[in-house]
Amino acid sequence: MREQMITRPDGTRIYAQITGAENGPAVVFSNSLGTTLQLWDPILPLLPEGLRILRYDMRGHGRSDVPDAPYTMGQLISDAEAVCDAFDVRDAMFVGLSVGGMIAQGLAVKRPDLIRAMVLSNTAAKIGNPKLWQDRISFITANGMAAASDEIMRRWFGRDFYATPAMTPWKAMVEATSVTGYTGVCAAIAGTDFYTPTSGLRIPTLGIAGTEDGSTPPDLVRETTDLIPGSHFALIRRAGHLPCVEKPAEFATHLCDFLSATGHLAQAGD
Template identity: 70%
Template structure:
C-alpha cells in the first residue's frame, strides 16, 4: 500500500519492515516530504514497521485548495494509521509533524503508545507572523524566503554546506498552495490545554541552534506532559535528523528500549 484517500484527498505513504513489527509513524515538517527521514533509517533497530507519509500539499500527496486546518492534518494522520492497521504506535513528529502528533494522541489514544515530539511546540509562532510569511510567498513565491528558512532550519556549521542544497531544493519544490495551506493550520493551533492532558511516554528533542522552535519553546511543551523526557542536541538546528542522523536515531533507539516498544508487539 502506498496511498490512502480521505475526503477526496489522496495521501502518499511509504511502509517498510515486517507486518508484525513494532509500528513507528513519522510525520515531517513544513516544506519537506517523507524523505526528510531517510538519513536516520539505517541507524534504527531492525524489526520496526516504519510508516511515513507526505502531508497534504507536500511531496507526492494531493494539493487541495487551502487554507488547511490542524483538524484536517490530524485527520489525515489518522487515516494513514488506520490504512496501515496501526495500533499502539510510537509516533515521531517534527515541527508541524509534532503538532499533528499531539492532536492525534488526544483524538485517538488507541493509536498512540508513545510520542517523540521533535523541534515542535503546542503553539508555534503567532498569527501575524504566519500571515506575513503567507503574504510574502503569495507576492514573491516560496524561493524568495528560501534562504531565510535555511538559516532558521540549520546550524551555523551546516548552513551553506554542499549537503544543505538538497534540503533547499526540497523546500523550493513544495507546492506553494500546500505550503501556505499548512501555514494557516499552524497559525490557528494552540494545543497547550489538550497536550497538558496527555499521559503517554514522551521524548522531546530540541536542537540547540534551532531558529524555528528554540529549545526553551520545545521544553515548555514537553514539560506539559508528566514523566516526559527532554534531550538537547548540540550543534544542530530545526532538522537534527538531517544534520546528525546517527545521534538522532540513537535517541529514538534508546527511547524504544526504555519504553519496551519492540518487546510490546
C-alpha cells in the same frame, strides 16, 4: 515496501508507504512544513531491524495532493489518522517534527489507541502567532518559495551545516514545495494552540531540540514537553530545526534509547 494513496472525504489523496517487519512494532514518522517523507531517510538505516515503519507526505507536500488552501490542523490530524487506519497501525511510537509534532499531540488526544508513545522533535503546543504566519503566507504567495528558501534554511540549520553542499538537496526540497501546500499548512499552524489538550496527555513522551533551532528554540520545545508528566527531554548541540538531518546518528541514538526505555523496541524481538 508497500505504498498507498489514501483518499480523504474531501477527495484529497495522501501518499504513504510502509516498510519493515510485517508484524513488528509500528513507528510512524510525520514531517515538517516544507519537507517530504524523505526527511527521515538519514536516520532509517540507523534504526534496529524488526520495526514496522510508516511514513507519509502531508497534504500539499511531496506525492500527496495539493488541495486549495488554507488547511486546518484538524484536517492534518485526520489525514494522519486515516494513514494509520489504512495500514492497520495501532499502539505506535509516533515521531513528529515541527508541524508533525503538533499532529502527534492532536492525534494522541483524538485517538489514544493509535499512539502508545511519542517523540516531539523541534515542535511546540503553539508555534509563533497568527501575524507571523500571515506575513509568511503573504510573502510566499506574492514571491514564491525560492524567494523564501534561504531564510528558511537559516532558521532550519546550524552554522556547521548551513551553506554547505549537504544543504543543497534540502533547499531544493523547499523550493519544490507547492506555494499552495506550504501556505495551506502555515494557516493550520497559525490557528493551533494545544497547551490545554497536551497537558492532559499521559503517555511516554520524548522531546528533542536543537541548540541552534531558529524556528522552535529549545526552551519552547522543553516547555511543551514538560506539559506531559514523566516526559523526557534531549538537547542536540550544534543542530538546528532538523536534527535528524544534521545529526542523524545522535538523533537515532535518542530515538533508539526511547524505543528501548518504553518497551517498544523489545516488541521487535517478540
